[in-house]
Amino acid sequence: MKYVAPRWLPGGNLQTIWSALYARKVKGALPRYRRERWTTPDSDFIDVDYLGDAGPNGGPLLVLFHGLEGSSASHYALAFADFAREHGLAYAVPHFRGCSGELNLAPRAYHSGDHAEIGWVLQRFRQSHAGPIVAVGVSLGGNALLRWAQELGTAAAQVVSAVAAVSAPIDLAAGGHAIGAGFNRLVYTRMFLNTMKPKALRKLDQHPGLFDRDALLRARNLYEFDNVFTAPLHGFRNTDDYWQRASAKPHLRQIRVPALVVNARNDPFVPAACLPTQSDVGSHVTLWQPAHGGHIGFAQGRMPGHLRTVPDAVGGWLLQHTHPSREHCHG
Structure with a gap:
């Protein structure tokens, strides 16, 4: 990923805060969601928001796992929804427990290593969606998604074609x-x-x-x-x-499905010194570590900037892996 911050948006903190508050999230109208409530195995619930004008069931499904205290209305979730709409993809944002606007029932919430919850959600998507599935996790959701891929190893490829983590606090x-x-x-x-x-x-x-x-x-x-x-x-x-x-960092070598890990080196939440190098990962993991971007920032263009930089780059990378021949190559 080649990202150069606009001259009017210097520094990791400004790139983080401005992108969340002021940058344009979508090119056109805000996406319309329809909500489904799923009952969890422990008799709790999660709410899943689907893009209203989504692509066909037989085409690719893009699943986004949000960050700490995030939701389908987070700036990055809306930007990815815009990408999905433009490319004719089905798109879904499953909310971690307690993040959909209603308190969940069980004596638990969610956490950065919640790979069992990720696994249950993705398996349910796999059972209901006919086409290929790709998943992106943002910040906390990115770490949890990588932990799921690590735990499943080769079996992850039976559920998803590829995964990506954006600004994940892997340490x-x-x-x-x-x-x-x-x-x-x-x-x-x-x-x-x-x-x-x-x-x-x-x-x-x-x-x-x-x-x-x-x-x-x-x-x-x-x-x-x-x-x-x-x-x-x-x-x-x-x-x-x-x-x-x-933490996902110690287990990156265990991933056996195509995985993209994107971290800006000026992310105020994720110090550059803790980021993995190529020697820390196996052949299935691709590292993108641009010098700028902040934490889920990466706004581009003239003020106030737009947020499609990451969805276009990451979504494009994920879609490369939805072709059957590519899935076969990666086992």
Whole structure:
């Protein structure tokens, strides 16, 4: 991926914030979604938003897994929807639990290593969709998608033709510490905790005694929040155990399906020093690490810029792998 930031959009923080708030997300009208509610194996639910004017069931399906506190309305989800609409693709955004605008039922939420949930969702798409499936995960969703591909190994190719991760925090400890320091803590940590804490407290009302309310209220960064809420609710001993076991970076060699990993080297959430090199990955993994782009930024063109840079590049790469001969070549 060749991305050069516009001269009016310098630096990783500005590229991140401007893209989320001000850049054009679509070329035409905003996409229209239709929603399906799926009952999970543990009697909870997730909501899946489908592009209303989607492509045929026999054509490719593009599935997008959103990032932390994201949804089908996130700037990147809308930009990928625009790409799908332009290319006649079916498109779906499954929401992680509690992210669709309604609190989920179970005493759990979602996390960066939620590969079992990813697997259940993709298997359900595989059962209902006749054509090839490709999946892209953004930020947290990208790490979880890579963890799924790593866990399945060669079996992943029976479900999807290819996967891609955009701005994924594949080293969760490095990313967690980066977002908890300096400017990042003042801006991004505060933004995330402003929605995560109230949702956690509603979860506590739903399931009294689930965690220590006072400890959660004291949490001032994601490390402390994960220690009280995310880690224990999802089977991890503590934040360190969670970040270590959920990180995709140590397992990139296990991936046996075509996988694209895109990280800007000036991403304020994912330090360049922690990014994988070619020696860290196997032959199935392609690394794109442009110097600029921020975290899910990559706005291009004249002010205010547009967000189709990543969907065009990543979506184009994914679609190359939907041809039967390409699927055969990759086993």
